[in-house]
Amino acid sequence: MALRLYQKLRHPFVPPSNLSIKATPTRRFSVHNSIAMPQSEHSRKLVLEVKERLEKEYPSLPIGKNGRDDEDMILWFLKDRRFSIEDAVAKLTKAIKWRQEFKVSELSEESVKNVAQTGKCYVHDFLDVNDRPVIIVVASKHFPGMQDPVEDEKLGVFLIEKALGKLPAGKEELLGIFDLRGFGTKNADIKFLAFLFELCYYYYPKRLGQVLFVEAPFVFQPIWQLAKPMMKSYASLVRFCSVDIVRKEYFTEATLPACFRD
Template sequence: MELLRVFPITTLPPPASTLSLRTKFVVRSCNLQLQSQRNDSRKLVLEVKEKLEKEHHSLPVGRNGRDDEDMILRFLKDRKFSVEEAVFKLTKAIKWRHDCEVSNLSEEAIKDISHTGKAYVHDFLDINNRPVLVVFASKHFPKAQDPADDERLCVYLIEKALSKLPPGEEQILAILDLKGFGVENADLKYLKFLFDVFYYYYPKRLSQVLFVDAPFVFKQFWRLIKPMLKSYASQVRFCSSETVRKEYFTDATLPPNFRE
């Protein structure tokens, strides 16, 4: 009796032309969805722009003004695309910029406090293509330094860091070097000001804050301030100088104070 040889049934892949059609369909669907999202965002931007013009006509225009569409879009994203909330927050931010004459801040305006060397904008970007603002907490003395000067320095350096953003990037990295921090450097009001500036006036601009080599006394201080910082507290990372070296910079771009 002749033995029958049984071969397994093989499922053949669909023709290449079918795969190509499926791929094109998926890509086209994604493109249409992205285009729809852009159109929706654009409509909301124009709605905010129109409301600002009608209800707050006295606000300045131009870059960082009531008709700055890039700025409007950032505030919309921050407010989860609520037009009313974005208008409210934008109005406050634009008035603040005007009243504080942010556009007129210069090296000359902050020269007295900048000489302390307490903060600077690093010359290089980090490995994630972000401008870097470095602060030395041990050089901050709230009893000896004018709070208004400190605030001007803060805003000037944020503006300087933002001016270094590469095309397509929107956020900066802040590093607080806490080596040598003591009770005399603790300033609850100023630290809250730093986070408030980003929350109210520069939303979606701060990517992360590194607290580097924090001593025990600072960690106690942090427990007091953390509840006041809203969602920005989640952007804080405590780490070591070694982490900064290994995870955020190359040998060529590392800030000098974190070199071994």
């Protein structure tokens, strides 16, 4: 297998230059048929249309925060689907059903305590220089053959929810950092990586502003080649970088994560 060919290699992996992104891309949303009315009024009209569709076609879906009548959530998914009512209804329905089945509202610090104690994934105490909450994944502490994948998934969802709760007013995106120092084939987990990006694509669209792969070793190259197609459009958000870049471009001395101070 390809992974075995790289098992004994430990030289830094330098990806093609076109994989490096130095700034979070700016997204623009197009609103169709909005010439006759202000955008805010048009958006409000579309939100109500989606809300009515969900109530009529999916009355069994829960209501309240992150439910079928949550107008902020509806507007976010409308933006994600470029204000297409049909597409927004389809994606919202999928997301709300998933939240219900996964029991997202029941996740807590206590429920994920055991897996969180491994230190392999956590929300940083401080925001980055762009005022984004930060989720840090320490790849060398992840052992897919020894740890429960269901518990890993619960931790991932809980941390995304926790990070979103730290968003400052007017801010919308998160920063994801994968610390790949010490990464080896024993830590490789394509399935879990695909799960994380599926979360971001289907259930938390456009919340992930950028992903940093820090100090990726050469052994990570085949993992990246397998993972990249699964990441869909999120692959363009990935930046391979060094610890020094993290220190200089993403944090201040006071807010730098402890793992990047040494």
